[in-house]
Amino acid sequence: MKQDPALLNVHDLQVRFHTPEGTIYAVNGISFHIAEGEAVAVVGESGSGKSVCMMSLLGLIPIPPGEIVSGTAVFLERDLLKLPEKELELVRGRDIGMIFQDPMTSLNPVLTLGRQLTEALVRHFNLTAEEARNRAIELLQLVGIPDAASRLGNYPHQFSGGMRQRVMIAMMLACNPKLLIADEPTTALDVTIQAQIVELVQEIRAKLRMSLIWITHDLGVVAGLADRVLVMYGGTIVEEADVESLYERPQHPYTLALLAALPRVHQRRQSRLKAIPGAPPHLILELTGCPFAPRCEFVRDRCWRERPLLQPVSPTQKTACFVNPHTGEERA
Amino acid sequence: METNEPLVRVRNLKKHFPIRRGIVFERTVGIVQAVDGVSYDIYRGETLGLVGESGCGKSTIGRTMLGLYPPTAGSVNIAGIEVTTARGAQMRLLRRKAQMIFQDPFASLNPRWTVSAIVGEPLRIHNLEPDRQRRDERVKELLELVGLSGRHVNRFPHEFSGGQRQRIGIARALASNPDFIVCDEPIAALDVSIQAQVVNLLEDLQTQLGLTYLFIAHDLSMVRHICDRVAVMYLGGLVELAASDVLYEHPLHPYTQALLSAVPVADPKVARKRQRIVLQGDVPSPINPPPGCRFHTRCPIAQPHCAQVVPEWRQAQPDHWVACHEVEPKQGF
Ligand SMILES: Nc1ncnc2c1ncn2[C@@H]1O[C@H](COP(=O)(O)OP(=O)(O)O)[C@@H](O)[C@H]1O
Ligand SMILES: Nc1ncnc2c1ncn2[C@@H]1O[C@H](COP(=O)(O)OP(=O)(O)O)[C@@H](O)[C@H]1O
Ligand SMILES: [Mg+2]
Ligand SMILES: [Mg+2]
Numbered sequence: 001m002k003q004d005p006a007l008l009n010v011h012d013l014q015v016r017f018h019t020p021e022g023t024i025y026a027v028n029g030i031s032f033h034i035a036e037g038e039a040v041a042v043v044g045e046s047g048s049g050k051s052v053c054m055m056s057l058l059g060l061i062p063i064p065p066g067e068i069v070s071g072t073a074v075f076l077e078r079d080l081l082k083l084p085e086k087e088l089e090l091v092r093g094r095d096i097g098m099i100f101q102d103p104m105t106s107l108n109p110v111l112t113l114g115r116q117l118t119e120a121l122v123r124h125f126n127l128t129a130e131e132a133r134n135r136a137i138e139l140l141q142l143v144g145i146p147d148a149a150s151r152l153g154n155y156p157h158q159f160s161g162g163m164r165q166r167v168m169i170a171m172m173l174a175c176n177p178k179l180l181i182a183d184e185p186t187t188a189l190d191v192t193i194q195a196q197i198v199e200l201v202q203e204i205r206a207k208l209r210m211s212l213i214w215i216t217h218d219l220g221v222v223a224g225l226a227d228r229v230l231v232m233y234g235g236t237i238v239e240e241a242d243v244e245s246l247y248e249r250p251q252h253p254y255t256l257a258l259l260a261a262l263p264r265v266h267q268r269r270q271s272r273l274k275a276i277p278g279a280p281p282h283l284i285l286e287l288t289g290c291p292f293a294p295r296c297e298f299v300r301d302r303c304w305r306e307r308p309l310l311q312p313v314s315p316t317q318k319t320a321c322f323v324n325p326h327t328g329e330e331r332a
Numbered sequence: 333m334e335t336n337e338p339l340v341r342v343r344n345l346k347k348h349f350p351i352r353r354g355i356v357f358e359r360t361v362g363i364v365q366a367v368d369g370v371s372y373d374i375y376r377g378e379t380l381g382l383v384g385e386s387g388c389g390k391s392t393i394g395r396t397m398l399g400l401y402p403p404t405a406g407s408v409n410i411a412g413i414e415v416t417t418a419r420g421a422q423m424r425l426l427r428r429k430a431q432m433i434f435q436d437p438f439a440s441l442n443p444r445w446t447v448s449a450i451v452g453e454p455l456r457i458h459n460l461e462p463d464r465q466r467r468d469e470r471v472k473e474l475l476e477l478v479g480l481s482g483r484h485v486n487r488f489p490h491e492f493s494g495g496q497r498q499r500i501g502i503a504r505a506l507a508s509n510p511d512f513i514v515c516d517e518p519i520a521a522l523d524v525s526i527q528a529q530v531v532n533l534l535e536d537l538q539t540q541l542g543l544t545y546l547f548i549a550h551d552l553s554m555v556r557h558i559c560d561r562v563a564v565m566y567l568g569g570l571v572e573l574a575a576s577d578v579l580y581e582h583p584l585h586p587y588t589q590a591l592l593s594a595v596p597v598a599d600p601k602v603a604r605k606r607q608r609i610v611l612q613g614d615v616p617s618p619i620n621p622p623p624g625c626r627f628h629t630r631c632p633i634a635q636p637h638c639a640q641v642v643p644e645w646r647q648a649q650p651d652h653w654v655a656c657h658e659v660e661p662k663q664g665f
Contacts, residue, residue, distance in 0.1 A: 045523040146613075160614045190385040190550065192611050195594035199610060217524060220553070220596025224603035243600045261528040263557035265595045266602065268577055272535065273557065275528035279493045295525075 006033040006074075007179060007211050008057075013071035015049075015056045018064060025283045026052045028235040028291075029070075031310070034179065039205065039212040041222040041243075044232030045280050050215045053232075054181050057081070058096065059088045076178075094124055097172035101184040103164040106171075107156040113140075113167060114152030120174045139170040143200060162193035169200065179211045186221065198225055219262060223247060231255050234281045234291025237310055241317040249326070251319035254292045290321070298323040300330065338373035339512060339544045340397070345370050345406035347389075347396045351619070362619045366392040368568040369406070371645060372653075374512070379538065379545040381559030381576070383552055383591070385615055389568045390548045394514040397546070398430050399423065411511055428458050428508040435517040437501025438489045447500055448485040451475065454507040474503040479533060495526035502533065506541070514546045519554065531558055552595045556580050564588045567626045568618050570645065573653040584648055584659045587627050625657065633658050 015027035027049045034040050042050050055061050057073045057080050073080040076095065080088065092098070100106060108116055117139065118132035127135060133152070140148035143166040159167060165185055172180060182201065186194035198221065205212055214225060222229055222243070229246050231239040231254065239252040250256045260274040278295040290296070293303040300322060310320040313331070322330050347367040350360040367389045374380045382390050395401045397408050399415045408415040413426045441450055451471045454460070461467040472482035478499040489497055498518060505513055515534065519527040531554065537543060549555050555562055556576050563573040564587065572585040583589045590609040597603050611630045616622055622629050628638040635658065643655045 045525060162614060191552070191594040191596070192385065192591060193614070194596070195608055196610055199608070218596060219524070219598045220603075223598050223600045224596055224606075247598065247600055258524060259598065261525055262598055263553045264599075265553040265556055265580065265592070265597060266599075269557050272532050273528035275532050276525040277529075279495060279526065280523060 005036060007036045007038075007076070008034040009072075009074045010057065011072045011074075013053060013056065013073065014069040015052050015061065015071075016067050016069055018067060022284050023286075025286055026235050027056065028287050030235075030237055032230055032237060032240065034211050034213060036178075037209050037211055039214065039225060039227045041226035041229045042213060042215045042232060043217065043219060043222055043229060045217055047280060047283070048232040049235035049283075050232055051183055054183065054213060054215060058092055058098070058181070059083075059085060060092075093120070094175045095178050097175060097177035097180045099165065099168045099172055099180070099182045099185045101187050103161075103168040104156060106168060107164065109156055112153050112155055113159075117152070117171060117174055120171060124175050135174070136170075139173055140167075142173065142204070143167070143170045144196070145170070162189055162196060165189065165193075165197055166200065169197075169204070173204065173208075176208065177210065179213065180205070181213045181215070183215045184217070185214075187216070187218075194221070201225075219258065231258075234287065235283055236287070236291055236320065238292065238320045239318065240310060245314065245317045249317075251313050251317055251325070252292075252321050253296045253298050253323065253325045256325050257295075257297075298325055298328060337376050339376040339411055340374035340546075341407075341409040342373070342393075342397060343371050343407045345393070345396060345408060346404040347392050347401055348404040365568050365618050365621055367396060368621070370565075370570045371406075372563055372570065372573055374544055374546060375560075376511075376544055377538070377542055378560040379547050379558055381555040381562035382546060382548045382565060383550060383555055383562060384565035385591075386550070387615065387618070388565045389618070390565060391516055393565075394432065394516050394546060394548055398432060398514060399426060400432075424458070428454075428460075429510050430512045430514070431505040431508065431510040432514045432516060433498075433501055433505050433518045435520050437497055437504070441489070443489060446486050446488060447471075447475070450489070450500060451485075451503045451507055454504060458508050460508060470507070471503075474507055475500075477506065477537070478503045479529075493526075494522050495529055498522065498530050499533065502530075502537070506537070510543070512544045512546075514548070516548045517550070518547075520549070520551070527554065534558070552592065564591065567615060567621055569626060569655065570653070571627065571655050574651065578652060584652065584654045585627075585656050586631050586633050586658070590632075625655070 011031045013027055013030045017024040017026055030053055044050050052061060056068055068081060071081055114136060117136040121127050121132040121135050136152060137148045145151055145163065145166055156164060186197050216222060226243050228242050230237050231252065233254050239255045250259055257276045261276055263273060276295055281291050287307055289304040289306055290308050293299050302322060308320045308322050310318045312318045324331050345367060346369050349364040349366055351362040351364060352358045353361045370393065384390055396403050403416050410426060410430050413422050415426060418426055448471050451474055452467050455467050455470060461470050471485055475482050475484060480496060480499050519530050522530060538545065547559055559576050561574065562576050562579045564571050566587050572588045580592065583592055590611050593609045613630055616629055624639045624641055625643050628634040638657055643657045645653060645655045648654045648659050
């Protein structure tokens with residue numbers, strides 16, 4: 001893997017929710033790192049633990065019912081999981097920016113855009129009102145909002161879905177963060193608007209040397225955007241690879257099956273789709289073996305009892321599986 | 333499967349929604365031109381895809397075709413039934429022969445109904461199996477047809493996963509032996525690994541039962557896979573319609589070209605090399621759509637006359653329909 005210094009280093013993160021229906025084992029011992037300037041995609045189906053994993057690092061899951069059972073998350077030499085709320089709030093405002101699927105959850109509906117943008121600038125950078133206003137206009141121009149100066153007086157509902165997502169990105173940029181965590185920011189948008197937003201984030205990232213964690217369920221988006229990919233299933237990382245290796249030679253049976261189930265826009269129809277039987281797990285039982293075992297065509301006896309750990313299989317790829325899906329044989 | 337005989341014929345179909353304001357004196361303050369003059373055929377046994385960005389009018393077309401909305405103008409003929417004027421027995425026949433599958437099959441159903449009540453309802457309404465026991469048998473058959481167990485009949489929708497719920501919705505749609513099914517984003521809410529299961533099921537059922545589909549979706553990769561022909565819609569109108577491979581490999585309309593170029597490709601090598609046509613701005617409002625060609629405000633090749641003259645819906649090549657002034661017909665055609 002890349003040997004750049006890690007900006008964020010997460011080790012053995014476990015998160016559970018204690019609900020009236022029982023305990024939900026949402027994140028089950030996850031370790032990963034993000035290097036400076038790197039773009040990492042976190043891919044997985046709904047309920048695989050993507051959001052909980054990232055939100056728990058930022059103190060954004062409700063406790064209770066949530067519980068962070070174990071883990072460390074070192075960001076700029078400090079463990080986020082041990083920071084007092086006050087300091088964590090500063091990290092969220094300044095060092096780590098976030099954008100979500102629904103921008104309305106983080107925009108205040110009763111304040112004008114100008115007010116929300118300039119407040120952040122005044123608070124974090126001690127700018128004067130005049131300076132903040134100019135910087136706000138610059139930021140809106142940077143994210144491609146036409147007529148930026150006159151739109152400062154608009155309220156969030158006066159923007160379309162795609163424009164709101166741009167506004168969110170401008171808000172996030174106001175703080176000039178080192179890391180951007182984007183949680184399915186384009187899932188609710190049409191493909192043409194999605195393409196605009198992806199392009200915008202890429203441009204900004206290149207300009208500001210910002211690291212990126214992009215959470216998505218869309219393997220198409222990932223291919224055009226990420227340097228490295230974490231594939232999640234059942235609250236675990238089942239595969240970690242640089243983007244080329246992942247698509248060229250996936251090493252986990254789940255990744256392999258997922259890619260095989262996708263129709264390709266550039267290919268003529270060849271045959272029926274290769275569906276994955278069954279459904280993703282509910283996470284109401286503690287993992288004893290591999291979470292994918294019930295749906296895996298390579299499953300062995302030990303997969304039900306023993307949890308495969310994420311192990312390197314090449315300099316650019318790790319997989320949590322006892323079997324090599326290309327040979328069907330157990331790994332040494 | 334596909335034949336040359338149209339099962340469905342849509343001509344100049346329009347559906348406008350008035351926007352009303354005021355409580356005591358209600359008045360019309362504007363008109364949403366949700367569907368504004370579309371024409372196409374759907375052949376018996378084929379799957380016609382309908383794609384376009386949200387709000388462009390896809391669901392409205394589907395509903396208006398099935399007579400769920402009265403049309404503002406135009407005609408729809410399904411298996412010889414003139415939908416827009418059908419009454420009485422003709423309407424009841426249409427309700428049996430044409431069905432719809434939704435993104436969330438239970439959004440409009442009573443959550444306290446059992447699977448048996450849900451799937452059996454069309455049988456009751458159309459009095460297809462008056463005998464209770466025969467009806468239960470038929471419900472079990474239908475469930476097995478869509479890959480569920482007949483043992484599920486007494487369960488409730490919330491006990492099922494998303495993919496299973498969609499199967500139940502499909503079983504319900506099949507209960508009255510339809511010829512034609514409008515599938516309105518049937519897989520949009522499902523996880524990737526489940527989407528393929530449902531698509532395969534729809535394809536198997538089509539082969540087995542000779543069904544004809546209108547498949548509404550925004551996942552253009554899946555549409556290429558499942559559809560024989562594809563229609564592209566923009567702001568209430570069709571801009572292009574052609575055989576799937578022709579449309580994906582040789583799109584003529586600049587909107588189709590932009591839409592296809594924006595589809596994410598699950599291959600990093602292709603993704604990096606690809607030239608995107610990034611459209612500027614957002615889709616205009618269907619309340620005051622732009623005059624002339626509706627796409628001209630965002631079109632990379634628009635000419636002055638595009639803002640004035642509505643382009644004709646024509647065949648630029650045999651069976652390749654397009655509405656654009658700037659696309660030349662092929663030589664010799
Ligand atoms: N506040 C909560 N209370 C209870 N369970 C939760 C809560 N938030 C998330 N979960 C559960 O944790 C699991 C992982 O969820 P999440 O991280 O949101 O998945 P993803 O983002 O991959 O779709 C799911 O089973 C979800 O139901
Ligand atoms: N019942 C209705 N009353 C008023 N406007 C409607 C109604 N249904 C749809 N519309 C409007 O018609 C347009 C097309 O909507 P729809 O057919 O749902 O689009 P799509 O399915 O392509 O997303 C939208 O602008 C929508 O707001
Ligand atoms: Mg999530
Ligand atoms: Mg719709």
